[in-house]
Amino acid sequence: MRExxxxxxxxxxxxxxxxxVPFNQHIxxxxxxxxxDKCELIIKMKPELIGNFHHGILHGGVIATTxxxxxxxxxxxxxxxxxxxxxxxxxxxxxxxxxxxxxxVDYLLPGKGEKFRASxxxxxxxxxxxxxxxxxxxxxxxxLALGTATYLVG
Amino acid sequence: MRExxxxxxxxxxxxxxxxxVPFNQHIxxxxxxxxxDKCELIIKMKPELIGNFHHGILHGGVIATTxxxxxxxxxxxxxxxxxxxxxxxxxxxxxxxxxxxxxxVDYLLPGKGEKFRASxxxxxxxxxxxxxxxxxxxxxxxxLALGTATYLVG
Amino acid sequence: MRExxxxxxxxxxxxxxxxxVPFNQHIxxxxxxxxxDKCELIIKMKPELIGNFHHGILHGGVIATTxxxxxxxxxxxxxxxxxxxxxxxxxxxxxxxxxxxxxxVDYLLPGKGEKFRASxxxxxxxxxxxxxxxxxxxxxxxxLALGTATYLVG
Amino acid sequence: MRExxxxxxxxxxxxxxxxxVPFNQHIxxxxxxxxxDKCELIIKMKPELIGNFHHGILHGGVIATTxxxxxxxxxxxxxxxxxxxxxxxxxxxxxxxxxxxxxxVDYLLPGKGEKFRASxxxxxxxxxxxxxxxxxxxxxxxxLALGTATYLVG
Numbered sequence: 001m002r003e004x005x006x007x008x009x010x011x012x013x014x015x016x017x018x019x020x021v022p023f024n025q026h027i028x029x030x031x032x033x034x035x036x037d038k039c040e041l042i043i044k045m046k047p048e049l050i051g052n053f054h055h056g057i058l059h060g061g062v063i064a065t066t067x068x069x070x071x072x073x074x075x076x077x078x079x080x081x082x083x084x085x086x087x088x089x090x091x092x093x094x095x096x097x098x099x100x101x102x103x104x105v106d107y108l109l110p111g112k113g114e115k116f117r118a119s120x121x122x123x124x125x126x127x128x129x130x131x132x133x134x135x136x137x138x139x140x141x142x143x144l145a146l147g148t149a150t151y152l153v154g
Numbered sequence: 155m156r157e158x159x160x161x162x163x164x165x166x167x168x169x170x171x172x173x174x175v176p177f178n179q180h181i182x183x184x185x186x187x188x189x190x191d192k193c194e195l196i197i198k199m200k201p202e203l204i205g206n207f208h209h210g211i212l213h214g215g216v217i218a219t220t221x222x223x224x225x226x227x228x229x230x231x232x233x234x235x236x237x238x239x240x241x242x243x244x245x246x247x248x249x250x251x252x253x254x255x256x257x258x259v260d261y262l263l264p265g266k267g268e269k270f271r272a273s274x275x276x277x278x279x280x281x282x283x284x285x286x287x288x289x290x291x292x293x294x295x296x297x298l299a300l301g302t303a304t305y306l307v308g
Numbered sequence: 309m310r311e312x313x314x315x316x317x318x319x320x321x322x323x324x325x326x327x328x329v330p331f332n333q334h335i336x337x338x339x340x341x342x343x344x345d346k347c348e349l350i351i352k353m354k355p356e357l358i359g360n361f362h363h364g365i366l367h368g369g370v371i372a373t374t375x376x377x378x379x380x381x382x383x384x385x386x387x388x389x390x391x392x393x394x395x396x397x398x399x400x401x402x403x404x405x406x407x408x409x410x411x412x413v414d415y416l417l418p419g420k421g422e423k424f425r426a427s428x429x430x431x432x433x434x435x436x437x438x439x440x441x442x443x444x445x446x447x448x449x450x451x452l453a454l455g456t457a458t459y460l461v462g
Numbered sequence: 463m464r465e466x467x468x469x470x471x472x473x474x475x476x477x478x479x480x481x482x483v484p485f486n487q488h489i490x491x492x493x494x495x496x497x498x499d500k501c502e503l504i505i506k507m508k509p510e511l512i513g514n515f516h517h518g519i520l521h522g523g524v525i526a527t528t529x530x531x532x533x534x535x536x537x538x539x540x541x542x543x544x545x546x547x548x549x550x551x552x553x554x555x556x557x558x559x560x561x562x563x564x565x566x567v568d569y570l571l572p573g574k575g576e577k578f579r580a581s582x583x584x585x586x587x588x589x590x591x592x593x594x595x596x597x598x599x600x601x602x603x604x605x606l607a608l609g610t611a612t613y614l615v616g
Binding site: 020021022023024025026027047048049050051052053054055059060061062064065066068069096099100101102103104105106107110 | 202
């Protein structure tokens, strides 16, 4: 498959992952950029996402949700990089089985900011599992949290 | 302090933790029961909490948020068990500093069900950190996910 | 297969896992008991296993090694519970592929004691991964550490 | 304190951490380089460190031990960077309280190689806890495993 077609597929797939998932919509997750090496999501601060009423900072659960989603999207792309049949329907069927096995989140700084960006990279992708590392930044570029997650991809 | 007063304080504190946190309200977290040994939260399935559009199951981020919240509430109670000054305002000031350092979530089964229950127990509580283990069940009593989290309490 | 034969196989398998692994021998791991529900290993304090020279306590790496080994043995047994062909050679070939994907260890108390016991239980066992939880006790029954690990079993 | 003196202190401290810890000696851990930004340890393959008797690869417990040690040494250095009193005895007394709270290890590739190198960086260092990320490479530069760990430093 040509590189451009692949890139289009990744874009379409990622949009589906983000837009068709009700909870991602509920919190306002948006797709940033996507490539075979890196996936990026965006989320903007809103009053309903606040976790600490004293300090007006983002809830850790929003961060965990975002890191899980960006890692899962990256795992899906990693899986497709190894796939030869890249028709959209075949691909979506395969990805329906993708699921998070486990995730670790490290909270490094309070979730202060207006616009947040989460990115993920692949550490490993095999026939059965994929492992990703992800980061959660605010608009100042401060790393607020880090994720490591294992996904079932088979 | 008398045991009954303590129990009242834990109840009041947990309600504050759940009801005053905007994101917990946004997803519909409710307080179940609370004691010095165990804390329990409840969350009901709603369309906006769905994660997998093929199977209609709960988003992993909802599970992570609930496990983080139940563990944090348990850590707060563990901290108070060691505290001698138990006036509500003093206690809330102290708890304002409580925060999650890191969390691991293991997803064991797909999030199928109508009414979910998360419970947490303390593994360790010191002057600086508390460690909790938590479980996430559906109404059939199936364990869907497990959490282990470390909180800063000092 | 009869239950007794299965139990014999698990015992033989676990002994192989512990005795034929050079590093397990290097630190002195011994097999305790083994069944389809629980696996138990034993390790005795020795000067070369000390981690903190101020307090004479067990090195965290010894604990991590033991928890990884007991969890892996339990995952192997879980895999065999689902297997119909239980000849020793076939089984060993299958288990040669078993490997740890990730592990979390929580250190709850300093590693004080003379004789330690690690036990593991299965949380999940599928066609591709198994998840285990494990505990590390001293001879007083104090829980010194907890492990959660994911293994590739396919 | 002058930068050179600090560097000397870190070197001396790290050597103490590695050489005075019996279990680190038992497995053959050696100090690589150390600075305020990064700490590196070295370990050579030896028959007694083997974990998988089929493939002659390093035991996951050796990797976990090395990652815990390199992360702990880095946490110690991070703590000292914030300290004004840098006499060796005062520093060692303070560091005697340092301990691992929890650690996650991700095993990415089988532990094949002759000479391994583990490095750690600080993600966060506060008054109570430090968080580090670490990597484990073989002599070909392949990343075999990754660690994330939280240490009590207060």
